[in-house]
Amino acid sequence: MAAALAPAVLVMGKGGVGKTTVAAGLAVLGAETLGKAAFVEFSDGEAGRRALAGSHKSIEHIVIRPAEALQRGATPLFGSSILAKLALGNFAMRPLLRAAPAIRELAMLESVRQLVAERPGTRVVVDMPATGHSVAWLRVPKQGRRLLGAGPLFDMCERVGRELMTPGKSSIVIVTLPERLVIAETVELCLAITGETGMPVDHIVVNRMQVALPEAALAEADSLSARRGPVGDAARALAQILTARRVARREGETALEALHLSNPAIWRIPLAPADPSAKAVASWLRAEGAL
Amino acid sequence: MTPRAGKSRSSASGPAKTPLVVVCAGGGGVGKTTTSAALALALARQGRTTLIVTIDPARRLAGAMGVPIGDVVTQVALPDTGGRLFALMPDPRTSMRTFVDELFVDQPAAKAHLLANRLFVELSDAAAGVHELVAMNLIAGAAAGGRFEVVVIDTAPSRHAIDFVTYPGRLAALLGGRTIAWLAGVAERATDRAPSTGALSWGVGRIESLLARVTGPHLLGDTASLFGDLARVRERFVALTQHAANLLLGDRTAYVLVVAPTAAARDDAVYLHDRLDKLGRKPHAIVMNRGDVAAASYVRILRETAGISPSLLDAIGILEQERATRGRAAAAFSAELEKALPKLPIVRLPFIEAVAPDDVMMALALELREHVETLLP
Numbered sequence: 001m002a003a004a005l006a007p008a009v010l011v012m013g014k015g016g017v018g019k020t021t022v023a024a025g026l027a028v029l030g031a032e033t034l035g036k037a038a039f040v041e042f043s044d045g046e047a048g049r050r051a052l053a054g055s056h057k058s059i060e061h062i063v064i065r066p067a068e069a070l071q072r073g074a075t076p077l078f079g080s081s082i083l084a085k086l087a088l089g090n091f092a093m094r095p096l097l098r099a100a101p102a103i104r105e106l107a108m109l110e111s112v113r114q115l116v117a118e119r120p121g122t123r124v125v126v127d128m129p130a131t132g133h134s135v136a137w138l139r140v141p142k143q144g145r146r147l148l149g150a151g152p153l154f155d156m157c158e159r160v161g162r163e164l165m166t167p168g169k170s171s172i173v174i175v176t177l178p179e180r181l182v183i184a185e186t187v188e189l190c191l192a193i194t195g196e197t198g199m200p201v202d203h204i205v206v207n208r209m210q211v212a213l214p215e216a217a218l219a220e221a222d223s224l225s226a227r228r229g230p231v232g233d234a235a236r237a238l239a240q241i242l243t244a245r246r247v248a249r250r251e252g253e254t255a256l257e258a259l260h261l262s263n264p265a266i267w268r269i270p271l272a273p274a275d276p277s278a279k280a281v282a283s284w285l286r287a288e289g290a291l
Numbered sequence: 292m293t294p295r296a297g298k299s300r301s302s303a304s305g306p307a308k309t310p311l312v313v314v315c316a317g318g319g320g321v322g323k324t325t326t327s328a329a330l331a332l333a334l335a336r337q338g339r340t341t342l343i344v345t346i347d348p349a350r351r352l353a354g355a356m357g358v359p360i361g362d363v364v365t366q367v368a369l370p371d372t373g374g375r376l377f378a379l380m381p382d383p384r385t386s387m388r389t390f391v392d393e394l395f396v397d398q399p400a401a402k403a404h405l406l407a408n409r410l411f412v413e414l415s416d417a418a419a420g421v422h423e424l425v426a427m428n429l430i431a432g433a434a435a436g437g438r439f440e441v442v443v444i445d446t447a448p449s450r451h452a453i454d455f456v457t458y459p460g461r462l463a464a465l466l467g468g469r470t471i472a473w474l475a476g477v478a479e480r481a482t483d484r485a486p487s488t489g490a491l492s493w494g495v496g497r498i499e500s501l502l503a504r505v506t507g508p509h510l511l512g513d514t515a516s517l518f519g520d521l522a523r524v525r526e527r528f529v530a531l532t533q534h535a536a537n538l539l540l541g542d543r544t545a546y547v548l549v550v551a552p553t554a555a556a557r558d559d560a561v562y563l564h565d566r567l568d569k570l571g572r573k574p575h576a577i578v579m580n581r582g583d584v585a586a587a588s589y590v591r592i593l594r595e596t597a598g599i600s601p602s603l604l605d606a607i608g609i610l611e612q613e614r615a616t617r618g619r620a621a622a623a624f625s626a627e628l629e630k631a632l633p634k635l636p637i638v639r640l641p642f643i644e645a646v647a648p649d650d651v652m653m654a655l656a657l658e659l660r661e662h663v664e665t666l667l668p
Contacts, residue, residue, distance in 0.1 A: 153505050217606035233589075234589035237587065244645050245644065
């Protein structure tokens with residue numbers, strides 16, 4: 001079984017799986033375990049504010065906008081924030097930075113590295129952008145080293161690789177759902193992450209596990225289905241739903257076996273009637289053995 | 292049904308034969324792909340020759356529809372479609388290569404040069420918008436024959452799914468602009484010198500020397516060379532992107548926001564609405580999945596049936612409680628949407644209790660039957 005979480009926790013997953021909610025839960029868990037935690041997001045801060053609402057006071061909510069990340073990442077490169085601002089504001093650089101696919105990602109990872117380094121003893125949970133077909137994000141440091149050959153930017157890629165994208169320095173947590181399509185994509189994502197970054201996927205959170213319905217109910221609905229008239233129709237409708245539920249649960253469990261490839265810890269979170277609080281998520285995660 | 296919809300439809304059979312386009316946009320996890328496929332199915336069953344295009348195809352859905360992932364339009368053999376449903380599911384992993392082949396069709400040397408560029412090799416699959424552009428050109432090609440009455444486009448599950456409409460324009464401007472001239476100068480100066488003199492000696496201006504020092508020996512040269520290659524095909528680039536823009540920003544195109552009653556989906560919908568607004572477009576309607584309105588009829592009937600066991604009542608109770616919770620979330624969400632985006636019709640679809648993607652699609656297609664006119668431009 002996987003070890004406890006590293007100081008930096010990178011929470012990934014496709015959109016709509018509850019990534020932000022789980023990340024907020026992990027931040028609460030970190031605050032409870034270590035006393036200090038930070039929640040980092042790369043957007044307008046709205047999602048994090050909502051997810052963290054009413055949770056632990058000792059969680060620092062850090063919002064990094066892309067422009068700030070560039071500035072933050074570039075400052076050590078240029079030796080001063082003024083020179084960095086000058087270079088980034090250069091007439092030719094601005095449109096280039098907007099169009100370049102990897103610069104922002106590198107700047108964001110470097111920002112995370114700095115944030116973690118500045119906060120010893122703190123669990124820093126990063127709500128990573130939703131993954132599509134690629135894990136462009138995590139590949140960036142390795143790519144940068146291949147592309148650059150030498151120089152301060154090369155050194156930055158080295159540093160991000162050494163101090164952040166290394167087992168023990170950060171943990172990758174993937175959030176998924178117990179559904180065919182999502183699990184299939186998650187398996188691809190795990191393989192891509194390990195293949196591209198060399199980082200193991202040690203922790204998978206399966207969100208929205210459906211509650212089991214009474215087993216006897218299906219058999220009874222099936223036998224009622226034989227009746228004529230509205231009761232038979234109603235029983236057939238119910239039997240169909242109960243069957244779908246059972247298949248979904250079994251299939252979810254079977255699909256999850258595909259995730260055991262690298263022997264990750266699998267933490268399950270029940271399907272909540274509405275968006276659950278970070279505190280509730282933290283207690284579910286703790287019950288599943290997360291530390 | 293609005294008079295507008297009727298008018299548009301009759302002109303679809305006119306000489307222009309530009310199809311109606313429905314673009315489905317929404318955040319991840321709201322059931323956008325399945326809903327788009329269901330809408331196309333419902334349209335085909337009403338007798339309209341329909342093309343469904345999935346920008347970010349899930350293999351299982353492609354499998355369920357019996358459609359290959361690739362650049363070909365394939366007929367979908369689903370019941371009651373009368374051969375009027377077609378699908379196109381371009382593969383994001385091959386689209387950059389397709390794009391380059393199209394751009395450099397008469398410039399093989401420049402193409403070879405580009406394909407060997409370190410930067411291109413490393414980063415081409417991360418370039419935003421290219422896959423959408425390639426898909427749009429495939430759609431434009433398919434639509435040009437006047438074969439389709441309606442094209443349903445399922446965009447990628449992202450807040451930025453429609454940003455690519457502006458991205459090519461920005462890149463085209465970049466290719467013609469001062470940046471390239473400057474970069475080319477940097478690259479020229481870099482290659483004029485012996486490599487041993489190092490990056491420091493590149494500097495003409497202060498910024499240039501700073502950048503060169505920071506980025507190391509290759510990056511600026513590689514970047515300049517990359518854009519230099521692309522600048523050669525600037526006109527073709529602009530022509531290709533124009534196709535996409537015409538298709539997506541024309542007045543026969545309707546944007547449908549697909550949502551689910553979660554806080555994240557609401558944020559995504561509002562964000563997309565604002566993005567569309569910036570492009571001078573308004574969404575046409577909202578489709579809300581998992582937006583159950585009424586209890587299923589089986590609940591009342593079975594509860595009133597004599598001799599039902601506690602475990603069956605228990606199961607019904609759990610299902611009904613879940614449905615009621617979804618219903619409350621959907622009602623609250625609908626009220627918020629009606630306030631934030633008044634006059635925008637909201638189509639609420641129930642949660643489908645099924646496992647296989649094709650079962651869900653079939654069920655949604657039945658639900659969508661009566662809403663088709665609301666969703667068409």
